[in-house]
Amino acid sequence: xxxxxxxxxxxxxxxxxxxxxAGCEVVGAVSQPDKPKGRGHKLTPTDVKxxxxxxxxxxxxxxxxxxxxxxxxxxxxKPEVIVVAAYGKILPSYILDYPKYGCINVHASLLPxxxxxxxxxxxxxxxxxxxxxxxxxxxxxxxxxxxxSKAETEIxxxxxxxxxxxxxxxxxxxxxxxxxxxxxxxxxxxxxxEEATYAEKISRExxxxxxxxxxxxxxxxxxxxxxxxxxxxxxxGEILKIAEAVKCSASGTPGEITExxxxxxxxxxxxxxxVCIKTAQFPGSRKMNVEDYARGHxxxxxxxxx
Numbered sequence: 001x002x003x004x005x006x007x008x009x010x011x012x013x014x015x016x017x018x019x020x021x022a023g024c025e026v027v028g029a030v031s032q033p034d035k036p037k038g039r040g041h042k043l044t045p046t047d048v049k050x051x052x053x054x055x056x057x058x059x060x061x062x063x064x065x066x067x068x069x070x071x072x073x074x075x076x077x078k079p080e081v082i083v084v085a086a087y088g089k090i091l092p093s094y095i096l097d098y099p100k101y102g103c104i105n106v107h108a109s110l111l112p113x114x115x116x117x118x119x120x121x122x123x124x125x126x127x128x129x130x131x132x133x134x135x136x137x138x139x140x141x142x143x144x145x146x147x148x149s150k151a152e153t154e155i156x157x158x159x160x161x162x163x164x165x166x167x168x169x170x171x172x173x174x175x176x177x178x179x180x181x182x183x184x185x186x187x188x189x190x191x192x193x194e195e196a197t198y199a200e201k202i203s204r205e206x207x208x209x210x211x212x213x214x215x216x217x218x219x220x221x222x223x224x225x226x227x228x229x230x231x232x233x234x235x236x237g238e239i240l241k242i243a244e245a246v247k248c249s250a251s252g253t254p255g256e257i258t259e260x261x262x263x264x265x266x267x268x269x270x271x272x273x274x275v276c277i278k279t280a281q282f283p284g285s286r287k288m289n290v291e292d293y294a295r296g297h298x299x300x301x302x303x304x305x306x
Contacts, residue, residue, distance in 0.1 A: 001180065004079035004099075005048070005057075006030040011169045012085040013047035015106050018173025019083070020055045024180065027077045030070065032088050033061045065092055074098050081183070083176065084138060096138055101183055103138040106172045108165075110134060110150060112196035115143035120168065121161045122199040125224035127216070131155055131164070133172040135179045137188055144196075146188035151175045158219070158246060160226040207231040211255030211305060215247045215273035222275075230281065233305040238283035240305065250274035255305040265290045268305060 003026050005016050012031075019026055029052035037044040045053075052059045062069045071094060081101035084091070096103050109119035111134040123131045132152040137145040151171050155164060179186065207225045209218055209232065218231075222245050225231040230241040233255070245265075252258045252269035259267040265278040281287040282297065293299075 001025060001101075001183075002027050002078060002080045003180070004028050004030065004074070004077055004082045005052070005085075006082060006087040006091075007048045007085040008032045008046045008088045009086050010047045011108070011165055011172075012087070013051040014166070014169030015083075015085040015173040015176060016048055016051050018170070018177055019180075020051075020057075022177040024177065026052075026055075026057055027079060028058045028060060028073065030060045030062070030073070030087070033063055065089055065095065068092075068094050070095060081180070083180075085172070085176075091138065093140065096140070104148065104176075104179070105136050105138045105143070105145070106176055107134045107136055107143055108168045108172065109199065110152065111136060111143060111147055112191040112193065114197055114199040116199040117201040119199040120164050121202050121224045124155060124159070124161055124164065125220050127220050129155060131168070133168055133175055135172075135176055144191060144193070146190055148183075148186050148188055149175055149179045158223060160223045160244075162227040202229070204229045209233045209242070209305070211268070212271040215270040215275050218270055218275055219245055219247060230287075235283065235305055236300075236303065240283065241281040241287070242277055242279075243281065243287055244279035245275040245277045248274050248276040253304055257299065257301055257303045257305065259301065260291070260294055260299055262291075266294075266299065 003024055005026050008031050029048055031046045031048040034043040034045050049059045060073050079099050081099050082103040084103055085106040110132045114122055130152055132150055134150050135148045139145040153171060207229050222231040222242050226243050230243055232239050232241045248267060250258045250267045250269050254269055254271050256269050257266060258269055261267055265276045268275050277290055280290055282293055
């Protein structure tokens, strides 16, 4: 089966690599244009581009999909199915309708829950215990298409969004390969729209910590915002970003730094219980272990984070 792959970040490249390992006939890969990164603003290839080129697969990076910009490539490659994983743009009808088997999406949630851009982060922030991957037939609606297959997995107590991204990419890649192998025999399952929820795109502002909340909710926010953009609070009028924390016991005003506990980290009280901050990025510093930071900087006990 001739497959055209469309994707951009590391989640997508992991799925593509699974297809390559399984011997799928990937005839081309479409990815977002290279973007400048770092201080030198050097153009950096996408993860999918790097993975595809390493496997000798031709890569196409149109600036836009409008005005049938991809049609000449489709006519050249003649894909029987298009696989999409975190491509980053809405596909117009001429792409959705082109292949014999249509366009298939690898979505990192158990649809119809968490349609939208940030299903992994929202699942962690909301305290879900179970998540997974859905392989679905794409249509014009946002993640509304018929479901072809699903795979579930538990979310670890302190699992971060970055860690879950990596796991779901592997799960999704394996599930996709199995789905493609039996595509002719699958009976699609319609989604129940009444059960649908929306996973809104994550913004930096979503990461601000409200210390009046329980430690459990604050830790879920910290984990859900790791590795980007990181949960944050205000420390002496500047931004303190928090990457890793665990639940502990302490008493005090919500947001109060009560102790620097050896082999544990910085203890901050919450509306209920407390958190022990283990890894953070203090103002003017890089992300690092809190105890290492404290060896060269004074942390004032009694300071209230807001």
